[in-house]
Amino acid sequence: MVLYRRNRVKGGCYFFTVTLQDRSSRLLVEHIAELRDAFRQAKARMPFQVDAIVVLPEHIHAIFTLPADDDNYSSRWRLIKSIYTRKLVQKGVALAANGRGEYNLWQRRFWEHTIRDAADMHHHINYIHYNPVKHKLVERVADWPHSSFHLYVRKEILPIDWTT
Secondary structure, eight states: OOOOOOOTTTEEEEEEEEBBSOOTTOOOHTTTHHHHHHHHHHHSSSOOOOEEEEEEESSEEEEEEETTOOOHHHHHHHHHHHHHHHHHHHHHHHOOOOOTBSSSOOSSSOOOEEOSHHHHHHHHHHHHHHHHHHTSOOSGGGGGGSTHHHHHHHOOSSSSSSTT
C-alpha cells in the first residue's frame, strides 16, 4: 500500500476535492438532501467547520477548519462518504459493489491542500464558487444552487451552516 504524505496541522484549514468514481454521475445533486444530512451527522460525531463548499453533479470542493486539537480530516471524509452511501442504498439507488464488498461510488482518494494564509483562503473560496461556471453548468456563479456562495452574498457570519 502506498503511504500518501498528507500535511497535518491541528486546527488547520484545508481545501478538498472529493470525487465520485463515475465522472458522468449526477448523484450528488440528485440526492443533495442526503448529502446535507451526511454532513450534518458527520459534524455531530466529529466536529468541523465548513468555510466554503460547492457540490457539483460528481464532485465536491470544500474548505474545512478543524478543532484546535485535531488534524484528522480523513476520518471526517470517510464518515461523510459512508453515511451518504448508506443513505443511497437505503433509498434503493442501484450502486455496484466491488470484490471487497464496498460500493463503487466514491474515488478512494481525495485532493487536500492546507490553506496557508488569508490570500490563499480567498483564492480557494473564489475557486469553489466559480467552479460551476468553469464546468459550464451555469453562466453565473449565483445561478448554481448547491454553493455556499449564497451564504456569502447574504453576508452570513462564519461558520456557515451549509446543511440547512
